Amino acid sequence: MVKQPFSLKFPPLLSLSSYPSVQSQNLDVRSGSLHAISDVHKIVCSSSWRLLCSKSSNITEPKEGHEVRAQVTVRxxxxxxxxxxxxxxxxxxxxxxxxxxxxxxxxxxxxxxxxxxxxxxxxxxxxxxxxxxxxxxxxxxxxxxxxxxxxxxxxxxxxxxxxxxxxxxxxxxxxxxxxxxxxxxxxxxxxxxxxxxxxxxxxxxxxxxxxxxxxxxxxxxxxxxxxxxxxxxxxxxxxxxxxxxxxxxxxxxxxxxxxxxxxxxxxDRVVWREDGVPLIQSRENPNDFR
CATH class of the missing domain: 3.40.50.170 (Formyl transferase, N-terminal domain)
Structure with missing residues (x-):
């Protein structure tokens, strides 16, 4: 299987800079009140990412069909x-x-x-x-x-x-x-x-x-x-x-x-707020949501 690298240099999602009358806004959301859409959960530890699987606390090794970016394995x-x-x-x-x-x-x-x-x-x-x-x-x-x-x-x-x-x-x-x-x-x-x-x-x-x-x-x-x-x-x-x-x-x-x-x-950057509202996590800054 050929692995296809992809760039991390993309404009932020939902940017409305083209329309001066409409301002984009970052949401200040407490990280503890969010739930991942998939069974893969991420945490920040010592300024580096670790991957936690829902059934195991061990850091997983890359497998065929996976790619590793910023120490995170994503299927x-x-x-x-x-x-x-x-x-x-x-x-x-x-x-x-x-x-x-x-x-x-x-x-x-x-x-x-x-x-x-x-x-x-x-x-x-x-x-x-x-x-x-x-x-x-x-x-x-x-x-x-x-x-x-x-x-x-x-x-x-x-x-x-x-x-x-x-x-x-x-x-x-x-x-x-x-x-x-x-x-x-x-x-x-x-x-x-x-x-x-x-x-x-x-x-x-x-x-x-x-x-x-x-x-x-x-x-x-x-x-x-x-x-x-x-x-x-x-x-x-x-x-x-x-x-x-x-x-x-x-x-x-x-x-x-x-x-x-x-x-x-x-x-795996779509998360759910406790009130049931879905949010998209910024790729560049995981603490920002749009």
């Missing part, structure tokens, strides 16, 4: 991406994996449209494509239980929805608790829910008179767009914007934001 994650269309966010995530900035691999693509652009891109890049759900026009589609079994066979760590327009079955949500993510093209909780997708979102934002919009990445629950918010990126809504112009501006931010969030997931 390379396996990702499943769900798409219904062209899959531009899927392509951004896959590109980040190939160039080495993302410590994970897209191991399978799930789609409800076998001939969509995202599925074609996956096949061209050697990524297996599976169909979900079953439908009259997609008779080879899987059932919810078969989908869960298939993802487990691929040893998937995280499920990433990237323009997937079907409601995720409860069986999958229960099997991958706190491990399924979606990107939505508005600043949730505004302009979310059933029926708010694609260009419909941007038209609604412009019609409302909102001065800002932008993508939101959130955990997926049993409803549309109601899971806990993990990250957002703000873009301005200009006075004479069309829905297409706003959509292009938001999509550009989506591509960057989703990659940054998946990088954090793959590096």
């Amino acid at each position: 390379r994650k396996k990702l499943a991406v769900f798409v219904s269309g062209g899959g531009s966010n899927f392509r951004s995530i896959h590109d980040a994996s190939k160039r080495g900035s993302l410590h994970g691999d897209v191991t399978v693509l799930v789609t409800n449209k076998s001939e969509c652009g995202g599925a074609e891109y996956a096949r061209n890049n050697g990524i297996p494509v599976i169909l979900f759900p079953k439908a009259k026009d997609e008779p080879k589609g899987l059932s919810p239980s078969d989908l869960v079994d298939t993802l487990r066979k691929f040893e998937v760590d995280f499920v990433l929805l990237a323009g997937y327009l079907k409601l995720i079955p409860v069986e999958l949500i229960r099997a991958y608790e706190r491990s399924i993510f979606n990107i939505h093209p508005s600043l949730l909780p505004a302009f979310g829910g059933k029926g708010y997708y694609g260009m419909k979102v941007h038209k609604a934002v412009i019609a409302s008179g909102a001065r800002f919009s932008g993508p939101t990445i959130h955990f997926v629950d049993e409803h549309y767009d109601t899971g806990r918010i993990l990250a957002q990126r703000v873009v301005p809504v200009l006075a004479h914007d069309t829905a297409e112009e706003l959509a292009a501006r938001v999509l550009n931010e989506e591509h960057q934001l989703y990659v940054e969030v998946v990088e954090a997931l793959c590096e």
Whole structure:
């Protein structure tokens, strides 16, 4: 297996410096009130990192498929991406994996449209494509239980929805608790829910008179767009914007934001505050959260 080094020199997540009217903010959170999203926990000791596994207090040795950075062993994650269309966010995530900035691999693509652009891109890049759900026009589609079994066979760590327009079955949500993510093209909780997708979102934002919009990445629950918010990126809504112009501006931010969030997931940098709010730990300074 070829190990892909990746750079630590990236801009902070959720930086809003491009928009003077919106200031980014570091959160002062007590470290004792945070819980890691995975079973790997990190502590600071004598200004160096040590890795503690949930079942052992011994420092682990590097194994095949692992990389060591700053004395921390992080297993390379396996990702499943769900798409219904062209899959531009899927392509951004896959590109980040190939160039080495993302410590994970897209191991399978799930789609409800076998001939969509995202599925074609996956096949061209050697990524297996599976169909979900079953439908009259997609008779080879899987059932919810078969989908869960298939993802487990691929040893998937995280499920990433990237323009997937079907409601995720409860069986999958229960099997991958706190491990399924979606990107939505508005600043949730505004302009979310059933029926708010694609260009419909941007038209609604412009019609409302909102001065800002932008993508939101959130955990997926049993409803549309109601899971806990993990990250957002703000873009301005200009006075004479069309829905297409706003959509292009938001999509550009989506591509960057989703990659940054998946990088954090793959590096075990998503933690939970005691009140149930997820935070992203800074790569450069573990005591900063965004």
